[in-house]
Amino acid sequence: MKPPPFSYHDPRTVADTVGLLASLDNAKLLAGGQSLMPMLNMRYVLPDHIIDLNRVDGLSYIKPRDGVLEIGAMTRQRDIEFSDAVAERCPLMAEAIRQVGHRQTRNRGTLGGSLCHLDPAAELVSIAAALDAKVTVAGKSGTREIDFAAFPVAYMTPALELDELLTAVTFPCWPRGHGYAFVEFARRHGDFAIVSAAVLIEEDKSGKIARASVTLGGMGPAPVRAAEVERALIGETIEEKRLREICESLRKLDAIDDIHAPASYRQQLATVLPRRALIKAHERIAPEGWP
Amino acid sequence: MSDTRQIAVTVNGMRYQEIVPVRVTLADFLRHQLGLTGTHLGCEHGVCGACTILLDGRSARSCLMLAVQADGHEILTVEGIAPNADTLHPLQEAFRDNHGLQCGFCTPGILTTLLELLRDNPDPTEEEVRIGISGNLCRCTGYQNIVIAALDAAKRLRGSSGASQP
Structure with a gap:
């Protein structure tokens, strides 16, 4: 098994990369x-x-x-895993990244590569959706920012023009001490998730949810933000029976049906994993900041 | 098409200047061009971990890199783990003593992976070892003795580094 023949280019600057993309036909960017x-x-x-x-x-x-x-974009997943800044400001990403592939693949794999490859079940794709990330893209006509919600345009297809590459991703951080949890169901550690849930919450002083972000990965071609559930959670306290009721609506989401699991199985997971994640996120809320 | 490039790599401490076709993977380059057949190829698509090498001290699957990408970098393969031809590395001794291999096909990848793991985490728990080698498939041992060998190696390495440090 060998790669097919190709010409190899290793530019040193973003401008040169854009130039190559604009002038070459049938070119592929190689990240990690x-x-x-x-x-x-x-x-x-x-x-x-x-x-x-x-x-x-x-x-x-x-x-x-x-x-x-x-x-x-070319930051290795391994560097994100061990970054103090990520652990402090985006602990959700730190938790999710440990479930991305294996040590050997995280040493090479990059953030930008994962987002542009856009596997429906990829952990980092879900995290970008959960945090309302913005991606910065460079092309012939300059740079532009795209909301991550608009980045996936179809199955494994990012909103990039042929002469464009992803250069950076900006993640808005939640206040210190917020609740977060990434929970996934996969057959083995390191596998792509069959379904994953990424959850962020803030509570007011009385313990009522003031803000929530609930994202499901693995259901369809792109991660799904459960907007209805996010709204329903506002003003609620974390209580298992109530969460069960709220999350039950997620069973109606469309889900893919494939060799790994039928759609109904994914829909069942969609009602269970966010609930587990919300409970875990609530337990991690630390108004004084995490230890 | 046979685009080629000249590359300079250091493998197990030896400097090599070689001409490589640009589409050759690092794994095939190590095996076919340098004759270092200790690096094994199981799946050639990044699943089995048998081809794991250390690239600048970090474990990587050599089937998922092009040889040209290694230009200017330092590589360690299973052949470079032992201090010399007559002495095994403590990790290798632990594998021998604990029956940490049967057919041995996965062993080169497991040893290189563990070398990095034990360097970064000299006192891992059993779970940490299991997660650490989760990217390496072994079809013989059921992993039990690999985990035992890894934990034993950690102990030996802690002992030896403790002894050499005043």
């Missing part, structure tokens, strides 16, 4: 290679050109800024 390389080895993709991003300057960083965390 943890999805594209298997696809090449199995010849699912037959690009004429591979543009390797691994030597492009300035795409690997984790920058905490005012209320947000900006992460370069």
Whole structure:
């Protein structure tokens, strides 16, 4: 099993990368290679050109800024896993990333690669949806920002023009001490989730939910924000019986039916995992900040 | 099409200057061009972990990298773990003593993976070891003796580093 023939390019700047993308036909960007390389080895993709991003300057960083965390597209998943800034400001991402593949794949795999590959069950894709991330994209006509909600346009297809590449992702951070939990059901550790739930909550002083973000991964081509449930949670206290009622509505969500699980199984998980995640998130709320 | 490139890599402390076709994976380069057949290829699509090497000290699947991408980098394969031809590394000794392998096909990938794990976490729990090797498939042992060997190796390595540090 060998990759098909291609021409190899390893630009050093974003501008050169955009230039190559604009001038070459049938080109594929190579980030961490943890999805594209298997696809090449199995010849699912037959690009004429591979543009390797691994030597492009300035795409690997984790920058905490005012209320947000900006992460370069080529930042390795492993660096996110071990980042103090991520643990402090986006603990949801820190929790989810430990379930992305394995140590060996996280050492190479990148944030941008995962978001652009856009596997429906990928953990980082769900986290970007849960946190209302914005992606920064560079192309021939300059850079632009896209709300992550508008980034997936179809199954495994990001809203990128042919001459564009993802350069950075900005994650708005929730206040210190918020509740968070990422819970997934997978057959084995490191597998893609069959269904995952990413939850963020804030409670007021009386313990009532003041703000909630509930995201399901693995249900359809892109993660689903459960807006109805998010609204229903406002003003509620975390109590298992009530959560059961609220989350029951998630059974109506469309779900894919595949070799891993029938749709009805995913819909059942969609009612269970958010409830578990909400309970876990509530237990982690720490008004004084986490230890 | 046979695009090629010249690359310079350090493998197990040895410097190599080689011409490689750009589409050759790092795993095939190590095995076919450098003759380092200790790195095994099971699935060639990033699932089995047999081809794990250390790239600049970090474990990576060598079937999921192109050889050209290794230009300027340092690689450690299973051949480079032992300090010399007559002495096994404590990790290898622990595998021998605890029957941590049967057919041995997965062993090169498991050893390189554990080398990184035990370097970063010298006193892992059993669960941490199991999660650490979750990206490596073994079809013989049922993992039991691999985990026992890894924990034993951790103990040996802690002992030896303790002894060498005043």
